Amino acid sequence: MHDIDRAYQTSSALFERCNRLDLEPELVVRLYITQAKMAWGVGRFKSSLRLLNQALKKTNTFAISHNRAEIYLRRGVSHFSLKHYLRATEDLAQATELAIDALNVEVAIEAYLYIGVLYVIFGRHADADELLRLGFQLAHAIDNSRLISKSAIFLSGRLVEQVQYQAALDILYQSEAYLLEHGDMTWVVEAGKTAAVCYQHLGRIAEAELYFEAMLAISRQQNIRWATSVLAVHYAEYLLNQGQLSQVLQMLSLAEPGLQTFDDVALQQKSQFLRVEAFKQMHDFKLALAHFKQYEALKIRWIAGEISEQEIKKIARFNRLNLLAKNIKRTQKDFESLLGLVVFRSSVSRGRLLKERCEKLSSQHQLVFVEIDTKLIFRRIIEKKVSGILREFCLSGDLWVRVNVGKYLIFFNDGLTQNELLISELLNQFNNFPWAWHDCEPPRINFTYLSPQAAIEKIPMRVE
Numbered sequence: 001m002h003d004i005d006r007a008y009q010t011s012s013a014l015f016e017r018c019n020r021l022d023l024e025p026e027l028v029v030r031l032y033i034t035q036a037k038m039a040w041g042v043g044r045f046k047s048s049l050r051l052l053n054q055a056l057k058k059t060n061t062f063a064i065s066h067n068r069a070e071i072y073l074r075r076g077v078s079h080f081s082l083k084h085y086l087r088a089t090e091d092l093a094q095a096t097e098l099a100i101d102a103l104n105v106e107v108a109i110e111a112y113l114y115i116g117v118l119y120v121i122f123g124r125h126a127d128a129d130e131l132l133r134l135g136f137q138l139a140h141a142i143d144n145s146r147l148i149s150k151s152a153i154f155l156s157g158r159l160v161e162q163v164q165y166q167a168a169l170d171i172l173y174q175s176e177a178y179l180l181e182h183g184d185m186t187w188v189v190e191a192g193k194t195a196a197v198c199y200q201h202l203g204r205i206a207e208a209e210l211y212f213e214a215m216l217a218i219s220r221q222q223n224i225r226w227a228t229s230v231l232a233v234h235y236a237e238y239l240l241n242q243g244q245l246s247q248v249l250q251m252l253s254l255a256e257p258g259l260q261t262f263d264d265v266a267l268q269q270k271s272q273f274l275r276v277e278a279f280k281q282m283h284d285f286k287l288a289l290a291h292f293k294q295y296e297a298l299k300i301r302w303i304a305g306e307i308s309e310q311e312i313k314k315i316a317r318f319n320r321l322n323l324l325a326k327n328i329k330r331t332q333k334d335f336e337s338l339l340g341l342v343v344f345r346s347s348v349s350r351g352r353l354l355k356e357r358c359e360k361l362s363s364q365h366q367l368v369f370v371e372i373d374t375k376l377i378f379r380r381i382i383e384k385k386v387s388g389i390l391r392e393f394c395l396s397g398d399l400w401v402r403v404n405v406g407k408y409l410i411f412f413n414d415g416l417t418q419n420e421l422l423i424s425e426l427l428n429q430f431n432n433f434p435w436a437w438h439d440c441e442p443p444r445i446n447f448t449y450l451s452p453q454a455a456i457e458k459i460p461m462r463v464e
Helices: 004-018 025-041 045-061 068-081 085-102 105-121 125-141 145-161 165-182 185-201 205-222 225-241 245-262 265-281 285-303 309-317 320-338 345-360 376-393 415-432 452-458
Strands: 367-373 399-404 407-411 444-450
Touching: 004 025, 025 045, 025 068, 045 068, 068 085, 068 105, 085 105, 085 320, 105 125, 105 145, 105 320, 125 145, 125 320, 145 165, 145 185, 165 185, 185 205, 185 225, 205 225, 225 245, 225 265, 245 265, 265 285, 345 399, 345 407, 345 452, 367 376, 367 415, 367 452, 376 399, 376 407, 376 415, 407 452, 415 444, 444 452
Parallel strands: none
Antiparallel strands: 367 407, 367 444, 399 407
């Protein structure tokens, strides 16, 4: 996390040593995946791709299936980094297909995030926004700090592109604790950079400068090349707007090593454009012209790749992207259903009714908050059965609503005097339900009391 170069060296030494040993097939495949991830982390994208191709061959040779979704994900990301955009989409779509079969939500979330970025490149902006938001929701549904952090960075970056600066900040505010908990300093710096850009455009200059300086200190102290480059280019843009021309050039020089290693053409273009503007304002037109030529060369390189107009027309003509998009949409619906992210009109109405009821209740009343914890493989069937139990148990005047994955609010009409008795009876219903008949392990159930005001704060969450 803090020294990717050292991690790559250690991983390479381990890789060479293990290749001389007679390891179990599954360990061999894991070894190749790990080394591929380390190679990608230091910008060796072709090496990463070769390792993943070898890993895929070994899963075929040894008939190992459970690593295939991750391999396709990592291969898609490597193709993405090499700007093989259509091949990246194909591999990432395949990763979501395999993730459904293996119930591997983590792989699916990462695949959706990268597909969202690819959709932007291919001009499918509405689909991109939907997938990036889905990735963020799925990450919260499984409460995974790493994926919440990653999806927040992707989604907030997209919102900045759409000039929705406050919305981007809101996403980052929601995810701040998860970013710190996960502890990947590259991501902390990227998130801080996005926050600084948002503050800059919202006119909150002091906060923007504070974030830029803090993130720069972290990235330099941790020697994070990629994050330093991204941050330095955006900080240079801020400094240019502030008229601090000499510091602009210092920042762009700081970004150069990472730009050369990771070959991000868009970021390189931005860097050259900022140099042109800085030299123009310094009246050094000779250097401005030299950097303008480099900027134009990068633009030509960009449009000559897989996202050129000709290539997009070719893709559309063979209908490959549309076919991939249909398969991705199908897996998307499967995961939404699996994790209970589908919204039904009846529950939205119940949520409104419960909110209105809570607003009229005195502080003496208490609502019951039920939390159902179960393995992912059982979640869909168990939540369906829980909803059935609640429908039968709650009488006229009672009101219940599912407020999130595995979380329910119940208002008992007689709750002021009989909440404990009703909870005991409901718990017996859950405990006596024949879960084994449905091939499920019994869920873990927790009851807590909430005041009407605390219950209202739960209701706006997405409901089913």
